[in-house]
Amino acid sequence: MPNEGSYEAALRRSDEIQADISAGRTGKYTMLTGDRPTGRLHLGHYFGTLVERVRLQELGVKTNVIIADYQVITDRDTTEHIQDNVYNMVMDYLACGLDPSKTMIFTHSAVPAANQLMLPFLSLVSEAELQRNPTVKAEMEASGHSLTGLLLTYPVHQACDILFCKGNVVPVGRDQLPHIEVTSKIARRFNSRFGKVFPEVSGLLTSTPLIPGLDGRKMSKSYGNAISISMTAEETAKLIKKSQTDSERFITYDPDTRPGVSALLTTAGICTGRDPREIAEEIGNGGAGTLKKYVTEAVNDYFEPIRERRHAYENDLDYVRDVLHEGNRRANEIANQTLDEVREAMGMVY
Numbered sequence: 001m002p003n004e005g006s007y008e009a010a011l012r013r014s015d016e017i018q019a020d021i022s023a024g025r026t027g028k029y030t031m032l033t034g035d036r037p038t039g040r041l042h043l044g045h046y047f048g049t050l051v052e053r054v055r056l057q058e059l060g061v062k063t064n065v066i067i068a069d070y071q072v073i074t075d076r077d078t079t080e081h082i083q084d085n086v087y088n089m090v091m092d093y094l095a096c097g098l099d100p101s102k103t104m105i106f107t108h109s110a111v112p113a114a115n116q117l118m119l120p121f122l123s124l125v126s127e128a129e130l131q132r133n134p135t136v137k138a139e140m141e142a143s144g145h146s147l148t149g150l151l152l153t154y155p156v157h158q159a160c161d162i163l164f165c166k167g168n169v170v171p172v173g174r175d176q177l178p179h180i181e182v183t184s185k186i187a188r189r190f191n192s193r194f195g196k197v198f199p200e201v202s203g204l205l206t207s208t209p210l211i212p213g214l215d216g217r218k219m220s221k222s223y224g225n226a227i228s229i230s231m232t233a234e235e236t237a238k239l240i241k242k243s244q245t246d247s248e249r250f251i252t253y254d255p256d257t258r259p260g261v262s263a264l265l266t267t268a269g270i271c272t273g274r275d276p277r278e279i280a281e282e283i284g285n286g287g288a289g290t291l292k293k294y295v296t297e298a299v300n301d302y303f304e305p306i307r308e309r310r311h312a313y314e315n316d317l318d319y320v321r322d323v324l325h326e327g328n329r330r331a332n333e334i335a336n337q338t339l340d341e342v343r344e345a346m347g348m349v350y
Helices: 004-022 043-059 070-074 082-096 112-116 118-122 127-132 134-143 154-164 174-194 233-241 259-272 276-314 317-345
Strands: 030-035 062-067 103-107 169-172 202-205
Touching: 004 043, 004 174, 004 202, 030 043, 030 154, 043 062, 043 082, 043 169, 043 259, 062 082, 070 154, 082 103, 082 276, 082 317, 103 317, 112 118, 112 154, 112 317, 118 154, 118 174, 127 134, 127 174, 134 154, 134 174, 154 174, 154 317, 169 174, 174 202, 174 317, 233 276, 259 276, 276 317
Parallel strands: 030 062, 030 169, 062 103, 169 202
Antiparallel strands: none
């Protein structure tokens, strides 16, 4: 983890950028963020990142979203459902409000020039710096895999994603700051060694509270505790109904001792804009059945318009493909131009 001093500095910079954006000075910011297409996006993704992406897009920040298909194989042995996952991810993005006329949506594997930046970038970091990255260590432990070359160089690949489009802001949680540090180092070292090509990069720290899974753990498809954006109202009701609570009838908000009950209250609170404690007081002696009914209605009411839009995209796969093809075309144009600048700076134009 970065020390407290560096976190404080990152937070100050993030606050300055947010103030700048809120004041309408958006022209100088290019944002890049993205997701790995390993399954369906869920409520954690929606409230954790998608809402912020749409907000920045609507404020006029140049917004780029990468579907990191190559990164699926950092810790998985198969790409079996990848095409289906990618198309479904695009549908989720569109349904949640990302607008392809304002936001470039593209895939890793379709932009060779961006990936080609890996070669010069790898020369700018040491093995020790890569080994120290806490996120890489955590992901290796979580996957149970041995450390592959791709996982070790994951932060460098992320630097390619951010820098090929001259991204200078990246929405992140505190735990992802080490990745931004690696990108910043690479940009500075390249500029110092070969000439100024890349911008300074800052993390835009997200303040959204973490939405837990239905069992109180981190929301994850692999835990079976995640409500996906693509679920129907009936599937959502069924999942919430079978979620684990406890034997105590009176409903209280206490994440430490009552994780299941508190996770449901947190979900309802985020969907309704209410304090989970207030919801708990209101339900009181109504028990888990009343709580689950309240949460189901809160989630389904919130996501009804999003799911309606998504349903329309499910029936128009040609449009979904067009969005991706156009995003990939634009990304290639930008990446080719950046790679030309890199070659020129390195004296490799023949």
